[in-house]
Amino acid sequence: MDAKAPVFAADTEELPLKSLTEISGLIKSGAVSPVEVTEAVLARIARYDGALRSFITVTGDHALEAARTAEAEIAAGFWRGPLHGVPIAVKDLCNTTYAPTSHGMFIHKDFMAGENATVVDRLDTAGAVMVGKLAQTEGAMSGHHPNMPTPVNPWVSQIWTGASSSGSGVATAAGFCYGSLGSDTGGSIRFPSAANALTGVKATWGRVSRAGVWALADSFDHVGPMTRTVADAAAMLAVIAGHDPRDPTSLNDPVDDYLAGLGGSIAGLRVGLDEDFVFSGVSEEVSSMLQAAIDTLVGLGARIVPVKMPAMDGMGDYWMQINAAECAVAHRKTFPSRRDEYGPVLTSVIDMGLALTGVEVAEAMQFRLRLNGGIKRAMLDCDVMLVPAMADPVRDADFWSKAENADAVAGLIKYTALFDMTGQPTLSLNGGFDTRGAPLGFQLVGHHLDETTLFKAGHAFQSATPWHSRHPQLS
Numbered sequence: 001m002d003a004k005a006p007v008f009a010a011d012t013e014e015l016p017l018k019s020l021t022e023i024s025g026l027i028k029s030g031a032v033s034p035v036e037v038t039e040a041v042l043a044r045i046a047r048y049d050g051a052l053r054s055f056i057t058v059t060g061d062h063a064l065e066a067a068r069t070a071e072a073e074i075a076a077g078f079w080r081g082p083l084h085g086v087p088i089a090v091k092d093l094c095n096t097t098y099a100p101t102s103h104g105m106f107i108h109k110d111f112m113a114g115e116n117a118t119v120v121d122r123l124d125t126a127g128a129v130m131v132g133k134l135a136q137t138e139g140a141m142s143g144h145h146p147n148m149p150t151p152v153n154p155w156v157s158q159i160w161t162g163a164s165s166s167g168s169g170v171a172t173a174a175g176f177c178y179g180s181l182g183s184d185t186g187g188s189i190r191f192p193s194a195a196n197a198l199t200g201v202k203a204t205w206g207r208v209s210r211a212g213v214w215a216l217a218d219s220f221d222h223v224g225p226m227t228r229t230v231a232d233a234a235a236m237l238a239v240i241a242g243h244d245p246r247d248p249t250s251l252n253d254p255v256d257d258y259l260a261g262l263g264g265s266i267a268g269l270r271v272g273l274d275e276d277f278v279f280s281g282v283s284e285e286v287s288s289m290l291q292a293a294i295d296t297l298v299g300l301g302a303r304i305v306p307v308k309m310p311a312m313d314g315m316g317d318y319w320m321q322i323n324a325a326e327c328a329v330a331h332r333k334t335f336p337s338r339r340d341e342y343g344p345v346l347t348s349v350i351d352m353g354l355a356l357t358g359v360e361v362a363e364a365m366q367f368r369l370r371l372n373g374g375i376k377r378a379m380l381d382c383d384v385m386l387v388p389a390m391a392d393p394v395r396d397a398d399f400w401s402k403a404e405n406a407d408a409v410a411g412l413i414k415y416t417a418l419f420d421m422t423g424q425p426t427l428s429l430n431g432g433f434d435t436r437g438a439p440l441g442f443q444l445v446g447h448h449l450d451e452t453t454l455f456k457a458g459h460a461f462q463s464a465t466p467w468h469s470r471h472p473q474l475s
Contacts, residue, residue: 012040016175017471020232021259023178024082027074034074034085038067038129041087045131045176048474053149054170056092057099058132063087066129073127082235082259084127089177091168092133093140093214094120094223103214104136104164106147107334107341117212118247119181119223119240126239131177134167139331140183140216143345152397153195154472156438159394162192164216168226169196173472179227179236183213185220186319187389187416193226193428194389194441199458199468200226201233204448205423206251208237209244217326218249220319220420229468230427230458234258237451253449261452262459267301269457271444272382277309283392289431289440290388293461297386300460305382310374312418316410318364319417320352325361328353368421375422379445383453387415389441393434419445427454430467 015023015037026032042060049055070085090096093103095113102109116124123130138145142163151170153161162169165182169192172180182189184202193200201224208223215221225236241255273294279287298304328335328350335342335350342350379385391414419426425446432440446454462468 012036012043015040016044018178019229020086020178020227021082021229021235024084024086024235027085028079030074034067034070034129035064037085038063038087038131041131041176048174049171049176052152052154052170052174054135054151054167054174054176055089055132056102056135056149056167059099059130062098063129063131070127070129080125080127081239083123083239086128086178087131088123088128088179089130089132089134089168089171090120090123090181091136091165091183093136093183094133094181095212095214096120096130096133099133101133101214102148104138104140104145104148105342106145107338109148113212115212118209118244119213122240134165134171134180136167137164137345138343139327139346140164140185140188140214141327141346141349143343145343154474155197156436158397159436159438160195160397160399162188162195164188165192165226168192169198172196172198172226172228174474175471179225179232181223181240182226183216184222184224184420185216185323186413186420189222189224189226190389190416190426190428190441190443191412194430194439195394197430197433197439197441197467197470198226198228198428199230199233199430200224200428201237201451202419202426203237203241203451204251204425206249207241207425207449207451209240209247209250211244211246215326215330217323218330219326220323222420230429230455230462231259231262233427234262234455251449256452258452258455261456264456265301266297266457266460269297269302269384269453270305270382271297271302272305272307272379272385274307274309274378278387281391282388285393285434286388286391286440290386290442293429293431293442294386296461296464297457300464302457307378307382307385309378310371312414314367315371315418316413318367319413319421320410321356321360321364322368324349324353325356326353371418372422375418375424379447383446384457385445387443387445389415389428389443391415393436393440394438415443424448425451425454427458429458429461432467
């Protein structure tokens with residue numbers, strides 16, 4: 001931390017556990033000040049993150065300066081919106097001029113960018129208070145570099161934190177920020193959201209600019225919010241979404257007022273369900289959670305509509321081939337020239353990408369086209385589709401070391417990577433907890449550019465269930 005940590009005060013211990021929209025309302029009304037809130041968050045980080053290791057860098061001085069500016073602006077009657085004065089953190093693949101950006105890579109641990117990522121600039125413009133950069137796996141692939149911190153799950157320390165946005169998941173769940181940015185290439189917003197009982201949004205590909213965000217695989221990569229509630233995620237996405245001249249792949253379509261669209265009934269909402277795809281091979285605890293979520297949505301007036309997903313044979317392998325080829329492109333400046341400084345997981349992925357033939361990549365791309373068409377047809381008669389986040393409860397923290405990596409990846413990404421291939425928006429929700437006290441998550445999947453319907457459905461679910469209001473007990 002680059003600022004002396006404030007004394008932890010018992011009367012501010014609950015402030016960091018409020019939702020983003022709750023704390024925003026308190027700040028706007030003057031009930032609490034941005035400086036008070038920021039000091040409480042920094043104190044909580046200082047007290048607990050030594051054990052959880054969610055931050056690469058805590059930007060205490062920068063955060064307090066931004067909080068003082070926000071306090072003065074709000075006192076003068078200038079309120080920038082729901083993120084004004086609210087502590088936020090970002091995954092350490094988002095470039096910042098005021099702190100290093102490592103991308104989870106030891107060789108880049110001291111890299112200082114010349115300009116911020118667009119998403120960081122947009123958070124700054126919205127008045128957010130940036131408290132730091134969050135740990136992640138190396139290069140945003142599945143394994144942490146041996147010389148970089150590995151975050152610890154605040155719910156159950158022995159379970160996985162999710163990859164690659166591991167620090168984003170831990171910090172948001174632990175109350176070290178009111179929301180964070182993660183990225184998703186094969187599930188890396190959704191896995192840590194599921195593992196840490198969060199709400200995560202992978203918006204439509206191109207909805208959020210990737211300018212200044214380090215790539216894993218450009219045609220799969222998404223940047224999005226990870227928060228404790230749907231309303232919080234809606235507030236964050238509204239700030240970071242929209243066209244960016246710096247990113248020619250960003251979409252020009254108008255951005256909805258997501259918060260304004262949250263209320264009202266979901267009666268008649270058509271929820272697509274392929275029972276064989278959703279329940280086949282899924283553990284009993286996950287199946288029970290999914291059925292309870294379905295029952296809740298039906299109780300709120302939604303209709304279950306049978307859908308038939310396209311053939312998925314080889315999906316994991318095809319995703320990995322495209323991912324590996326694009327990853328090799330992303331690292332060509334330092335690999336293989338600095339190969340010995342890379343960790344084993346990222347090395348194996350880049351090696352795979354370099355070994356692929358053009359024909360193999362073309363076959364994978366053709367599968368992707370067929371998959372896109374098949375899922376689009378499957379969803380013609382529904383508004384959203386419900387699928388698990390993972391087939392099993394959250395794995396043990398060391399499961400990567402217990403299985404062949406290719407097999408582990410293929411099994412894990414069954415319900416996530418296909419929506420990186422299609423670029424559809426997904427909303428991750430917590431649906432309960434297993435017998436260990438570990439979170440259980442599921443996804444709602446939407447049509448392209450229809451994040452509004454996802455938010456409305458997710459908000460209705462959270463209004464009828466208690467899961468999003470629970471917090472891990474830290475010690």
